[in-house]
Amino acid sequence: MSQFLQAAAYGLVQGGLLALVAVGFSLVWGIMNVVNLSHGALAVTGAYLAWQLNVHFGIDPFLAIPVVAICMFGFGYVLQRGLINLVVNAPIFLTLLLTFGLGLVILNLLQLLYTADDRSIDTSYASQSFAISTVNIPYGRLGASLVAVAVTVLLALVMTRTRLGRAIGATGMDRGAARLMGIRARHVYAITFGISAALAGIAGTMIATVGSFNPTSTPSQLTLDAFVISVLGGLGNMYGALVGGLVLGVAESLGGLLLTGTWVNAIAMAVLIVTLVIRPTGLIGKAQYSGRVEV
Amino acid sequence: MIARQAAAGPAILEVRNLSKRFGGLWALREVSFSVGEGQILGIIGPNGAGKSTLINLITGHLRPTSGEVLVDGKDITGARPWVIAHDRVARTFQIVKPFRGLTVRENVAIGAMNGSDPDSSVGDALATADRLLVLVGIEHLADAAPSQLSVADARRLELAKALACRPRLLLVDEVMAGLRHQEIDAAVELIHRLRDGGITIVVVEHVMKAIVSISDHVLVLHHGTVLAEGPPREVLADQRVVEAYLGHRYARRRSP
Amino acid sequence: MTTAAPNAGGAAAILERHRHGRQERLAAWLRSRTLANSWQWLAGLVIFIVMLGLQQVMDPGTQRLLTSVFLFVALAQGWNIIGGYTGYASFGQVVFFGLGAYTVAVLMNNYHVSFWASMPVAILVGVAFAVAIGIPLLRLRGHYFAIATLGAAEGSREVINNMTPVTGGGLGITIPTFGAQAPTAYFGKPGFYLAFLIVAAGAVLIAAVLSRSRFGYAMVAVHQDEDAAAGVGINTTRVKVVAFAVSAAIVACAGGLYAFQQIEFYPTDVFDANFTVLMVIMVVIGGSGSVLGPLVGAVGLELLAQFLRVNLGTYNQLIFGAIIVVVVVFFPQGVVNFFRDAWRTRQFSLLDNVRRYRL
Numbered sequence: 001m002s003q004f005l006q007a008a009a010y011g012l013v014q015g016g017l018l019a020l021v022a023v024g025f026s027l028v029w030g031i032m033n034v035v036n037l038s039h040g041a042l043a044v045t046g047a048y049l050a051w052q053l054n055v056h057f058g059i060d061p062f063l064a065i066p067v068v069a070i071c072m073f074g075f076g077y078v079l080q081r082g083l084i085n086l087v088v089n090a091p092i093f094l095t096l097l098l099t100f101g102l103g104l105v106i107l108n109l110l111q112l113l114y115t116a117d118d119r120s121i122d123t124s125y126a127s128q129s130f131a132i133s134t135v136n137i138p139y140g141r142l143g144a145s146l147v148a149v150a151v152t153v154l155l156a157l158v159m160t161r162t163r164l165g166r167a168i169g170a171t172g173m174d175r176g177a178a179r180l181m182g183i184r185a186r187h188v189y190a191i192t193f194g195i196s197a198a199l200a201g202i203a204g205t206m207i208a209t210v211g212s213f214n215p216t217s218t219p220s221q222l223t224l225d226a227f228v229i230s231v232l233g234g235l236g237n238m239y240g241a242l243v244g245g246l247v248l249g250v251a252e253s254l255g256g257l258l259l260t261g262t263w264v265n266a267i268a269m270a271v272l273i274v275t276l277v278i279r280p281t282g283l284i285g286k287a288q289y290s291g292r293v294e295v
Numbered sequence: 296m297i298a299r300q301a302a303a304g305p306a307i308l309e310v311r312n313l314s315k316r317f318g319g320l321w322a323l324r325e326v327s328f329s330v331g332e333g334q335i336l337g338i339i340g341p342n343g344a345g346k347s348t349l350i351n352l353i354t355g356h357l358r359p360t361s362g363e364v365l366v367d368g369k370d371i372t373g374a375r376p377w378v379i380a381h382d383r384v385a386r387t388f389q390i391v392k393p394f395r396g397l398t399v400r401e402n403v404a405i406g407a408m409n410g411s412d413p414d415s416s417v418g419d420a421l422a423t424a425d426r427l428l429v430l431v432g433i434e435h436l437a438d439a440a441p442s443q444l445s446v447a448d449a450r451r452l453e454l455a456k457a458l459a460c461r462p463r464l465l466l467v468d469e470v471m472a473g474l475r476h477q478e479i480d481a482a483v484e485l486i487h488r489l490r491d492g493g494i495t496i497v498v499v500e501h502v503m504k505a506i507v508s509i510s511d512h513v514l515v516l517h518h519g520t521v522l523a524e525g526p527p528r529e530v531l532a533d534q535r536v537v538e539a540y541l542g543h544r545y546a547r548r549r550s551p
Numbered sequence: 552m553t554t555a556a557p558n559a560g561g562a563a564a565i566l567e568r569h570r571h572g573r574q575e576r577l578a579a580w581l582r583s584r585t586l587a588n589s590w591q592w593l594a595g596l597v598i599f600i601v602m603l604g605l606q607q608v609m610d611p612g613t614q615r616l617l618t619s620v621f622l623f624v625a626l627a628q629g630w631n632i633i634g635g636y637t638g639y640a641s642f643g644q645v646v647f648f649g650l651g652a653y654t655v656a657v658l659m660n661n662y663h664v665s666f667w668a669s670m671p672v673a674i675l676v677g678v679a680f681a682v683a684i685g686i687p688l689l690r691l692r693g694h695y696f697a698i699a700t701l702g703a704a705e706g707s708r709e710v711i712n713n714m715t716p717v718t719g720g721g722l723g724i725t726i727p728t729f730g731a732q733a734p735t736a737y738f739g740k741p742g743f744y745l746a747f748l749i750v751a752a753g754a755v756l757i758a759a760v761l762s763r764s765r766f767g768y769a770m771v772a773v774h775q776d777e778d779a780a781a782g783v784g785i786n787t788t789r790v791k792v793v794a795f796a797v798s799a800a801i802v803a804c805a806g807g808l809y810a811f812q813q814i815e816f817y818p819t820d821v822f823d824a825n826f827t828v829l830m831v832i833m834v835v836i837g838g839s840g841s842v843l844g845p846l847v848g849a850v851g852l853e854l855l856a857q858f859l860r861v862n863l864g865t866y867n868q869l870i871f872g873a874i875i876v877v878v879v880v881f882f883p884q885g886v887v888n889f890f891r892d893a894w895r896t897r898q899f900s901l902l903d904n905v906r907r908y909r910l
Contacts, residue, residue, distance in 0.1 A: 035694050086880050090908035092693050093640040097832055098879045104872025112869070186910055220824075224705070227698055263713055269706030276699045277687045356778060380784035392779035394772050396840070405772050408765045409784040417765055460784055 002134040015249020016145025022229035022241040024199030030236015031172035038103030040219030046201025047208040069198040076197025081190040110215040120212040144206035313362035322348040323519045337510030344516040355379040385462035387453040393441030400437040410460025447478040471502040621747035627845035628754040629801035630830040635839030637794040638774030642697040643704030647677040647799040649822035651806030666735035677803025685795040708822035725815040838885025
């Protein structure tokens with residue numbers, strides 16, 4: 001029983017971390033109808049940024065978050081405005097290919113700069129944990145989960161309470177109408193992508209803190225996780241991504257208890273497919289933009 | 296309300312208590328009517344009355360919540376659209392849906408290849424398409440791309456595509472909208488020619504002048520139910536119909 | 552405004568299908584077989600014969616290069632059928648490659664079945680799986696279909712990875728090729744050159760025949776407007792599933808041959824998502840929706856990839872990624888289509904092309 005609880009608790013905090021990876025991905029997919037296959041690469045870029053700050057300036061990763069976020073936001077804005085914007089109106093497989101190629105370029109550049117070695121940010125506290133009765137909760141992941149929740153809430157507030165947020169939402173629902181109302185769609189899209197990149201960067205920072213990362217396998221793993229969670233939680237739904245992440249985290253953790261080997265991955269894929277077939281708008285959350293009209 | 300049988304042949308289309316609900320909204324409620332062979336039935340009604348929904352239900356693009364649709368006595372309720380097309384029912388779409396990457400001729404040929412009694416080769420289908428393009432009057436545009444067509448010509452293409460399926464029953468969805476006077480006259484003439492060629496036609500329309508000149512029988516839909524039906528002039532003079540279209544006050548002013 | 556009015560009987564007459572006699576149809580077919588219509592088939596035949604003949608004078612390096620070109624020609628044509636013509640961009644097509652490969656490997660290794668008997672089974676497995684997952688998944692559109700197929704591919708790899716007693720799991724599988732152990736003698740480089748050439752030619756042939764047939768038109772109709780297609784009598788479900796199955800058959804066939812060529816491999820080798828990406832990028836670069844496009848794309852890209860691998864070593868993935876980005880930006884409709892349109896309209900501006908899809 002205590003094993004079960006331990007797995008569940010671990011799954012929850014791990015899930016918070018996964019949710020952080022997915023929120024940005026879901027945002028871009030929901031608002032811009034772009035599936036950003038370079039999302040994982042962007043996250044790993046953020047991880048390297050935080051790692052550099054830590055190694056060269058001794059900055060604690062949690063404190064580095066604002067710096068990473070701002071840098072990645074700028075990077076994302078420029079990427080969207082200069083590159084991804086060029087295929088926004090194209091058939092989907094073109095944007096998939098473009099972002100895939102972009103991801104390849106980014107992760108290969110990282111590999112050239114930093115080699116393919118695993119890296120991580122070592123802090124004194126991340127691997128320690130505190131205990132609630134028989135359950136151990138690691139500080140690092142707990143911190144990451146709290147960051148995830150905070151960021152999601154912040155994002156949701158921005159989307160609903162600020163002018164910018166509502167402009168983003170409107171553009172996501174009906175780009176043509178939004179433009180007719182004076183919203184500069186290109187700028188809005190670029191900001192959205194910038195936010196997504198910033199979120200990816202923050203996620204990368206957290207991943208570096210609680211575990212290790214490298215430029216070869218981590219990006220694709222993260223992107224795939226982001227897929228599954230976005231589908232579970234509904235596209236463009238912030239809270240859905242949070243809940244979806246938690247569910248996936250717990251499911252994978254419990255799955256690891258009960259099943260051996262990589263059956264867990266196969267189950268995740270099966271869940272993905274079943275969700276898509278039964279309720280493509282999201283199993284847990286509801287897609288915000290399913291009634292989209294494209295102009 | 297069951298329609299009075301017009302003098303023409305046996306019923307080709309029979310709709311019984313057809314209803315469709317979208318969530319909490321009844322788009323169509325207990326609609327019943329029948330159309331005899333060789334007749335032209337006009338369906339009119341204000342926007343949102345459920346006219347396009349009715350066509351979608353008959354052709355299988357939507358599944359009814361309840362009720363039945365029978366074509367030639369055969370129950371086709373809820374069947375897939377292609378099955379119904381093979382039962383010799385064809386329709387045009389209100390917002391025209393051409394196959395954009397293909398030429399006008401190829402667009403029509405697709406109907407000829409896949410409708411009821413299809414042509415067995417691509418070559419035959421293209422030849423059929425050519426003949427149909429002559430019938431509707433756009434054979435000079437056979438090699439053009441659909442995007443280059445004017446509104447009136449695009450509507451003719453829609454008709455030709457539908458005709459390529461060799462239907463006995465043709466449902467025409469607001470084909471006159473946005474046409475100029477001469478174009479409307481030409482369209483009316485075309486529909487008469489089709490009927491004379493043996494096709495039963497159901498015309499959903501807004502343009503009153505066209506409805507009056509085409510239809511043997513008119514059905515008025517309002518808020519998803521049949522408001523009135525009968526010969527065109529009678530229906531259009533009906534108080535309730537005037538009220539539905541023009542409002543309560545206007546109707547009161549016109550009443551004797 | 553209208554042209555001549557045909558008589559009232561015209562409508563009825565037109566609606567009756569002309570029933571041609573068999574003789575009449577044969578005569579019409581023969582008449583249409585002019586050089587203008589047939590030059591593509593002739594060109595294809597010539598290229599095939601040339602490829603056969605050149606084999607005698609080729610050095611082993613070039614043979615190996617062309618063998619892999621042929622593999623990708625087949626894969627690209629296969630993807631094009633479901634992704635280009637029918638418009639359902641599958642991002643997991645590699646699953647059929649892997650299934651074909653493992654079927655051949657398992658049959659030859661575990662049950663000593665000859666290669667010639669294993670191949671048809673591999674193709675059948677591909678088709679069966681395509682029908683099985685196609686029926687639920689082809690109801691999805693766009694991104695959802697792409698991701699669902701990707702999920703299917705990833706999931707299948709995991710399943711194969713875990714079926715260790717049968718497939719060797721993560722330890723890989725080996726096809727016996729020596730002496731009495733081998734169910735079929737290994738073909739050797741020249742043999743595989745020929746085999747892959749035949750598979751590639753077969754794929755191109757299937758694509759060419761299909762695209763000109765009624766089924767080909769149906770695929771395009773489903774792609775352009777599924778509702779309208781259904782309305783004119785096309786059984787859209789059947790068209791999609793059949794296209795998916797044909798695509799799967801071609802890819803599985805290639806996979807089975809690949810397995811025999813490689814002799815030993817791991818699940819990650821044959822369920823590699825990079826294969827799918829390569830398939831897609833080749834079709835996109837070349838131009839989807841035609842037979843020539845994927846052919847050009849496959850040949851061009853594979854030659855380029857080999858060149859990069861040989862000359863640029865460590866940088867090759869980086870350059871590859873950059874090339875993908877550049878091509879998608881400058882030739883979104885594909886090189887072949889770009890030149891076709893440009894030739895027709897005399898507008899060769901690349902810059903205009905870049906603006907095509909931007910916001």
